[in-house]
Amino acid sequence: MDKELRIGVVGTGAIGRTHLERINTQLQGGRVVAVSDVNKEFGKSVAEKYGCKFFEDGEELINSDEVDAIIVTTIDAYHEQYVSASIKAGKYVFCEKPLAAEKEGTKRIVDLEMAGGKKLVTVGFMRRYDPGYKQLKKLVEERTYGEPLMLHCAHRNYGVDESYDNSMPVENSMIHEIDVLRWLLDEDYATAEVVYPKKTKYAHEKLQDPQIMILTTKSGVRIDVEAFINSHYGYDIKCEVCCEEGIVNLPEPANAMVRTKAARITPICEDWSQRFVEAYNVELQEWINAVKAGRVDGPSSWDGYVGAITASAASKARDSQTIVKIEMEECPDFYK
């Protein structure tokens, strides 16, 4: 446990470099010692800057004796390939969400991991590590205010360009709610629905924005999540848990309130990295600690699979404008 964990990062894009910086300058017990990237010139420059070894080939990095554990931060299309390679190498791997580009891929990873007989995969659903959600989780778990009955949530961004398509409010943004609310309530979803309110003029032609996703859980809790990607005011996350004896709200970030210009004004975050900076730190620190202790306890392959199945059902619901039943296998004991 005392030896520093030697980490290899596959994919040196923005999020990959952020994780690298975080691990090498703020967190304890691990060090990024190797990187790889399909863009070799760029990958090499990152390696040089941070004093890491550069591997031309991601799988070579994964299999290297110099690397104890892997972080996969490539574009989505390559997640399955490198996660699978890590499992085959018997190494712990942290993969940014989604676990795979298609739900079938998440299932293949689950099967591969189970065949290997050891849990090795962690998916980067960082909201579970946010101090605010943790407060909610504790209150829900202890049933401080009785049974949860309904959740009202919102996921708002300032705005997006045309590269953000109509599938992404579900697949890319609300996928975070899909994971964190299931974790919060500790149960799976039964149905999904996605409806279209009036469209904002700030959304590009091919994007229906806002969208509202409605999920029900197996026990009957009803969840509505507003995705408002061109909210035109900031990055804002809301989660209101309505219980039998009280309504609990996700805390607002702690910002200085100012009385000025005939108003009381409290800043709202402008982007997600600012909003969840602490969650990212805690997530990776806990991963390093767990891996060094020879286990993983964060969001698993199974969570990645359930997220993919649910998002896929929600997407189908959106495209068909119907309510879609969510069907998946029983959770194997391996993941319980």
Add this chain to the structure above:
Amino acid sequence: MDKELRIGVVGTGAIGRTHLERINTQLQGGRVVAVSDVNKEFGKSVAEKYGCKFFEDGEELINSDEVDAIIVTTIDAYHEQYVSASIKAGKYVFCEKPLAAEKEGTKRIVDLEMAGGKKLVTVGFMRRYDPGYKQLKKLVEERTYGEPLMLHCAHRNYGVDESYDNSMPVENSMIHEIDVLRWLLDEDYATAEVVYPKKTKYAHEKLQDPQIMILTTKSGVRIDVEAFINSHYGYDIKCEVCCEEGIVNLPEPANAMVRTKAARITPICEDWSQRFVEAYNVELQEWINAVKAGRVDGPSSWDGYVGAITASAASKARDSQTIVKIEMEECPDFYK
């Protein structure tokens, strides 16, 4: 205009007496001079207490030369009868909501009033007079934050007994949202839906509580209203208007915040009379002022009719668990 308006109250139950007290001790320009009630002994005692004349028969009161204008606060079943009698007598009449017990009755009143050629009826949708909703109305009307796209609302009571049945969240509680949100957005509804989240243990056997009503407007604004009648914490009304450039919230009532017992604590109202006391005052004062000026400008028979049609569609949606299209006649010029 200088003469005091002589008002007759038909129905001396709780709300009738509250209006009487309000008019005779707080408001200006009117005086309740006559009352009637089916419970004659009780009606007489009220008349005596407040120095009014007692009429054994409501229609006699309505037609009396001593009465200039009528307030109808009987049980719902008699609303249509006394409102119609007032119209026939050519007198201004203020009727507590609903305008009639059945939607057909509201249509008959509309027809009778139009036949008479003069607008005489006001329906007691008092939320339009609440200072908070007025702030929202101004911001929406002026499009300060652009087009409204979605509304998230909640209507919560502390709790109810078995006399409150499963139709009442729509017909009795959210009827207020049906009226005030249509006024706020200045457009009519297109569809209604009512869904059931998980039921609270505090609801009696025959009441599904909470319920969520979803309305869409003709232009596509999507509204969700949570009715949580056994919220077990207080009387609480929320209205969040999501516009293209800002999210506007109905203000919380101004209560003293106290730091005590390791918490910041701000009281929430315990019942509706406390929450909307100012709205009731403004509503009746404006009615008295308008009537003395020979006009009415509050919620009309037509508003009562539209409310009834919408609530009826929502009830059908609830019972069938489908989305119901709301169909009604065009608004006649008479009411524009």
Add this chain to the structure above:
Amino acid sequence: MDKELRIGVVGTGAIGRTHLERINTQLQGGRVVAVSDVNKEFGKSVAEKYGCKFFEDGEELINSDEVDAIIVTTIDAYHEQYVSASIKAGKYVFCEKPLAAEKEGTKRIVDLEMAGGKKLVTVGFMRRYDPGYKQLKKLVEERTYGEPLMLHCAHRNYGVDESYDNSMPVENSMIHEIDVLRWLLDEDYATAEVVYPKKTKYAHEKLQDPQIMILTTKSGVRIDVEAFINSHYGYDIKCEVCCEEGIVNLPEPANAMVRTKAARITPICEDWSQRFVEAYNVELQEWINAVKAGRVDGPSSWDGYVGAITASAASKARDSQTIVKIEMEECPDFYK
């Protein structure tokens, strides 16, 4: 009690006309039937506009058979004269603060009123009627959070011009705190002090702004009141009552919170008439009701006298930059 109270207003400046409008269009039971003003042309135009009789001479108005009660809203210099005339005429009189321009004048009024043997005078300290201060008063009176130990208050205006001189933060602005805090705590002051923080660039040359007034009560409660007259952001009143078991805050006015431009924004009032509009309504309605019932129960001549004595001590403290002991006669039984 049923007859409308016929009111005469001496002084038809801004506040006088506001009171007139209020009484004749919003409040119940009284009517302004007569006005007088030293500027006769202007006074006549006001009389004409509101259908009142114009009196060339204030004392003639006061003594007229057509007038039951008087409101004095002249400039401060004439308050004593018209209040005294009203007392001599045996009529109820409502005088805007201050009761007299000099503390000696307030004492003469007290003596004159006592000599007449009947309480006739009410001083316009309207904050006692503000719903927020009333909440505080109730919590203090009932000792809900134990004994009050300290108060932290602020009185902020957007800005003033050169007509507002260095004596006015105490004499004109914090005079409201002098009255309302004494009423809130139900005890008199022992000492006064006024200190100068760093001066804002927005204050004109001869005005030291902000100023902080420190009062102690006879039982030892310590009060600090910040007067920040060129706060450059709005009209804002704070009052924090620190008790043995909890800290109570004067509620903020109920305004709609908006999420926009990367901030949560709640409006603050821009001037005092907006902030205390309800307090003015309640104050005058209660005065009319009381006078019709043959009594007065608002701020008395004695309260006007104590306010003047305290403000005078605070002014002396400010000019000498020392702590000044506040000395006054015992409150006569007449005023208890």
Add this chain to the structure above:
Amino acid sequence: MDKELRIGVVGTGAIGRTHLERINTQLQGGRVVAVSDVNKEFGKSVAEKYGCKFFEDGEELINSDEVDAIIVTTIDAYHEQYVSASIKAGKYVFCEKPLAAEKEGTKRIVDLEMAGGKKLVTVGFMRRYDPGYKQLKKLVEERTYGEPLMLHCAHRNYGVDESYDNSMPVENSMIHEIDVLRWLLDEDYATAEVVYPKKTKYAHEKLQDPQIMILTTKSGVRIDVEAFINSHYGYDIKCEVCCEEGIVNLPEPANAMVRTKAARITPICEDWSQRFVEAYNVELQEWINAVKAGRVDGPSSWDGYVGAITASAASKARDSQTIVKIEMEECPDFYK
């Protein structure tokens, strides 16, 4: 820079062990490898638990080749001795506040450190690392709302026992404000005053509680700090900076707001370790980083000296109930 900093802790009381835990399980780049304590049995058990070497003698630890840098967390009386020994050994030393038990001691340390020619000492004024104060600092530094003119602060604890004497509100509690406000405003104090409001029944016989300390800065900013040590409701820190164009408030900690029992309720911290947990983490991490880079940049010996001089003046002001001028030497270039 890559080598782990080997840290020795002198004094294994509560705060010493907390720092040890923090460094060895949460922070990066340092490790506590040695401890010492006058209570040898207890010190040894701590050493054993955390796998550190135990030194019977603090100075032996300080001079050991196995230790790169020192943390002093003994009782106040020994601070000077171990900080001085560290300076003599030429090693970086982090000392919990106060730097020395008496102001003379802080001056001796300043002189010793200057004689050595290298800045080695950091004092544990952790509030400078609190994210909230950092927000305030940025807004003040950039004069976002103009010049600061006044500060209203509060420092409230739930309660204390008889071991907390009448000097401690200044010397032990508000010493934090003395440091952090001077850092916030970037200037020194001119005068100190301490006044006594009415005493709470929850304070023991020999403790005057609450106390209010008033500081003025050389440029004329006026600061009031309420110390309310038996507030009987929680641990609560307030700081309101009144500037020429806006009033800035220290953010409240981010806690979940709950609507329950007819109130909106947000928890307040119960003690300081909970409130400033993040500040402690950042403080020690920044210290480790700086020391490894061969410098120190946190609160210096000079800051410890100024804090001691100011607290001493405030204590004198409290005991004499007068305003005391604060006199100290010019800040040497060495510390600029």
